Amino acid sequence: MPELPEAEFGRKLAERTLGGRSIVRVRCARDTIVFDGVSPTRVQRALQGRVVLAVHRWGKYLWFQLDQRPWPLFHFGMTGSFRVPHQAVLELASSPRRPSGEWPPRFTKIHLVVDGGGELVMTNARRLGRIRLRDDPRNDPPVGRLGFDPLLAMPKSREFAELFGKRRGNVKAVLLDQRFAAGVGNWIADEVLFQAGIDPRRTAESLGENEVRRLRAKLGHVIRAAVRVDANKARFPASWLFHHRWGKQSTARTSNGERIEHITVAGRTTAWVPTRQL
DNA sequence: CTCAGTGTTCAGTG
């Protein structure tokens, strides 16, 4: 699930559920991988009794601003999400399948209950997600090493071109590099390049001024559009590559009938349209 | 049964 729009949806969900509340109960799974550099017990102690003042996001990372440090820092990996007890509308947006009746859900790593009865869990089936504690999540690593957040702090055109100009390697690798733009993942990178009409294998230095401007504009556009619909894929515009990219094989076509090809770029499966991306 | 996958990090190489 998790690229910037999914993380932003999780942020809103957490803030709506926990904001201004004090945490009255914490249950942590015994998981020594997802809890990274800190025991589940220590996380439990750090959160128990604290007030959640706000929930913040940078790129794909989320953290709680509490009335006392350290603060918890979350990353969803490839399969994680924040969930709250059955709320049909929200479930639709966060999980494509499984109406799921069980609570807490399977693969729950942390389960929070706040005063007033609100509840939130983080699930993580594949265990590539992480829960950490940080004194200053925004500035400590790993968040401190991230580049700009395209939703919160998109650089002006000129600065964007400057940052981009320092990069080597192919343009898709640059988009995926979290030290450049925080929050871009595989499908967003492909979608942006598709809409900008740029071949993902092109080197960064081969792009002209107009292409760099287009790249910036589409990056902002794709992310804002996905955030606007709470990362609900069914509501992404019909023209997006996203809906067709998994057609796999030679049958995959865009809404205009153009052939979609699958290749490996920057070590990731890449869907692109050779007739449109030059 | 096998393999790829909406991610990150690290080791090794050039």
Added chain:
DNA sequence: TCACTGAACACTGA
């Protein structure tokens, strides 16, 4: 320092 590759992590679903 930078960039690239491959592997590791863990598990599900095609």
